[in-house]
Amino acid sequence: MYAVEVSDQIMIAHSFRGEVFGPAQKVHGATFVIRVAFLADTLDRHGIVVDIARAHEVLKDALVPLNYHNLDELPQFKGVNTTTEFLTKHVFDALAAAVRDGKLGRDGREIAAIRITIGESPSARAWYEAPVW
Amino acid sequence: MYAVEVSDQIMIAHSFRGEVFGPAQKVHGATFVIRVAFLADTLDRHGIVVDIARAHEVLKDALVPLNYHNLDELPQFKGVNTTTEFLTKHVFDALAAAVRDGKLGRDGREIAAIRITIGESPSARAWYEAPVW
Amino acid sequence: MYAVEVSDQIMIAHSFRGEVFGPAQKVHGATFVIRVAFLADTLDRHGIVVDIARAHEVLKDALVPLNYHNLDELPQFKGVNTTTEFLTKHVFDALAAAVRDGKLGRDGREIAAIRITIGESPSARAWYEAPVW
Amino acid sequence: MYAVEVSDQIMIAHSFRGEVFGPAQKVHGATFVIRVAFLADTLDRHGIVVDIARAHEVLKDALVPLNYHNLDELPQFKGVNTTTEFLTKHVFDALAAAVRDGKLGRDGREIAAIRITIGESPSARAWYEAPVW
């Protein structure tokens, strides 16, 4: 299995509900370093998994609605804790849709799976990996 | 599959037996950067894999018996080479037990697997991954 | 000149006033990785610049009032932009006071200068360095 | 499953054919940071996956024909785009052959799989993982 992974970063504010979160129940924030890996069984005729430039663009497009926002105020996140884990799946859904819509410059059916990794600090990160189809 | 990973570090001394180890047969040491990833199919009702604060505590507890010790002198390691690989499994066993005992703040049966990664230098690391149940 | 540097991290929210900040005028956040370096001309009789354990504690103490807060709501930051640069000086003042008060376990007059470095993302950071006396 | 991973680096020039590559169609270059992970179900009698010193040597040997070369001029790459993805498989083949030939100091049949990861910059990397047998 081949994979190509690109990364970008965002700066957001949010707060969590639930005693388990301790001080993170208050409004705080994070620099999220977000990596998306596209997995495929074969390379295309150019010798690539996907076009890295397009991969960067598609990732950036998926992050625009989050970057420089207080996630608590966004309607799409009403009533949910926007934990790092939750966001890995949120970004996965956007990237998987882009793959299925052929936005990566290759027949989307040739992309088997996507892994989203979000680093929240040097000592903590989360990821979500699943098939695209 | 979701994962959450936290890290900690220890400083230990040890030596190895066997010509394959060359100069590492002498007493030397290492800074080990240890990461534990908890893998789960679903998030809990708070939107997390496990409580990161508890994960840090459980990892630290598992490392106390090793940190600032000469591993050659510890009875639990008598007769074994405490290689980086060996230690990944040693830490895995401690963390898997913590999961099964419900110490991560979530029903342990919802944690599918654990991966322990130990970096011994910028150019070498080892990991061990296995199901918890 | 000798130096010893330790690091810690915080997660905060804030917003900036001024068109120069573009989208960062909205409430957003950051993971700040904060490093403090103590500079000295000589080592003490133990062979150290300062006690690293104490250095970690003093740094952590200085960060408690910031960590997991929306800096916009803290009275000590009323009317100022809590930029990364601004915060380097803010943390410097706290650490310099700790040195002058002898909290690092060594006669503070033997510490010549402090440098505070704050990384806000993999591609941007700021620092402030100045004499303690 | 256990894994041990070592890394090395090379500096190469090359160019790509195909409009998808944009400016990378011109002769440019890269520092490639190359990591090879050996995966095994069990440790050997010394408590290791493979001898790390040998792993470093075998990796370095596989990289000699590439390091400090313009890959466009090497006969083995005639007519192909030496993308990062392509090179992960190229290095995999060399390392898998070394494992099968017993050059890692352990019965090669005990090595289940190899993963080659190549970082081309802080924001892009590729990997290839497959069974050895």
Add this chain to the structure above:
Amino acid sequence: MYAVEVSDQIMIAHSFRGEVFGPAQKVHGATFVIRVAFLADTLDRHGIVVDIARAHEVLKDALVPLNYHNLDELPQFKGVNTTTEFLTKHVFDALAAAVRDGKLGRDGREIAAIRITIGESPSARAWYEAPVW
């Protein structure tokens, strides 16, 4: 003294003349991670050293003539070895000119010095620091 530092990266090919360079006399390449630090005695009225967004733009503009090129073929580098050290000064000159021309969004006379750091691999880097005026 305050500093703000931003980074970018380029991928170039080149070769060196002189036996001292060994295999690097052949056409090879590098991923250069380039950081520019602006040093100032004071913050401006917004609480910043320079506008980070502008700093990123000015750095990127300075790198466009280099990125994805074989430096051996560029007229501005005719007859010189484009070593990492040489390039630190080359980028410094471009950034110092931008500061003097007021392109950083602040009176350039308030910027005291610039440091350019270029990492060519995880184990080697160079920097150049000098006053702007």
Add this chain to the structure above:
Amino acid sequence: MYAVEVSDQIMIAHSFRGEVFGPAQKVHGATFVIRVAFLADTLDRHGIVVDIARAHEVLKDALVPLNYHNLDELPQFKGVNTTTEFLTKHVFDALAAAVRDGKLGRDGREIAAIRITIGESPSARAWYEAPVW
């Protein structure tokens, strides 16, 4: 001022005397990542500060007596605490001697200063910088 910096790493054991060291009074160890920077006002006729290959060799030579040793047992360290700070100066002395002896492939008088940085973990490091002459 120009600088070129290269790095290497060693794995050692040692212990410290003095209550200030807490648990580090026991025999433990460290992976030290050691960087040496050579500072010079000018580049030589090849466009370099020093030959990077020679710099790597000279650094490695200086580290051989330390690597894979228990520093407590080395006669040259009898009666001293081999702290990270202490070792920065120890390595500095070896590298400064090499510069003065012309081992870096350039008239040593053209090297103004050396900085040795030793990272002992992701969260702690030390450095020593001084003129060579």
